[in-house]
Amino acid sequence: MALLNRRLGLSLTHLISSTVIQRHFSVTGACQAIQKLTRVRVVDNSALGNTPYHRPPKCIHVYNKTGVGKVGDTILLAIKGEKKKALIVGHKMPGPHMTPRFDSNNVVLIEDNGNPVGTRIKTPIPYILRQREGEFSKVLAIARNFV
Numbered sequence: 001m002a003l004l005n006r007r008l009g010l011s012l013t014h015l016i017s018s019t020v021i022q023r024h025f026s027v028t029g030a031c032q033a034i035q036k037l038t039r040v041r042v043v044d045n046s047a048l049g050n051t052p053y054h055r056p057p058k059c060i061h062v063y064n065k066t067g068v069g070k071v072g073d074t075i076l077l078a079i080k081g082e083k084k085k086a087l088i089v090g091h092k093m094p095g096p097h098m099t100p101r102f103d104s105n106n107v108v109l110i111e112d113n114g115n116p117v118g119t120r121i122k123t124p125i126p127y128i129l130r131q132r133e134g135e136f137s138k139v140l141a142i143a144r145n146f147v
Contacts, residue, residue, distance in 0.1 A: 044118030
């Protein structure tokens with residue numbers, strides 16, 4: 001029984017002085033992408049996103065049904081004591097097949113009407129955003145590189 005459980009990876013059994021201790025391991029996946037209280041990195045050249053501050057920008061709301069933001073979703077940020085909308089242009093967790101995985105959770109600050117606050121994007125953004133071109137055409141226009 002212990003050998004079978006050990007091979008399946010579901011539990012580990014130890015025999016310690018005629019008592020059996022059984023430990024169960026969680027098999028659920030890690031959280032995908034950006035949720036509430038996730039630290040993010042602003043990758044445009046806006047003044048609000050680039051001046052130093054003692055707290056990193058954090059996500060305080062995700063504008064979709066699941067509450068988990070993927071590339072192309074809009075979120076609400078707490079940045080320097082202000083609330084600003086932002087567009088997710090890259091995240092650490094692996095996404096669908098053939099989509100890039102980034103070293104940080106990247107966002108671009110946008111206004112309420114969807115226009116970007118900055119004039120340049122410093123990092124490459126994924127090609128997937130080009131499929132949703134109508135929504136973010138101005139953000140795509142200021143991007144230099146695509147991956």
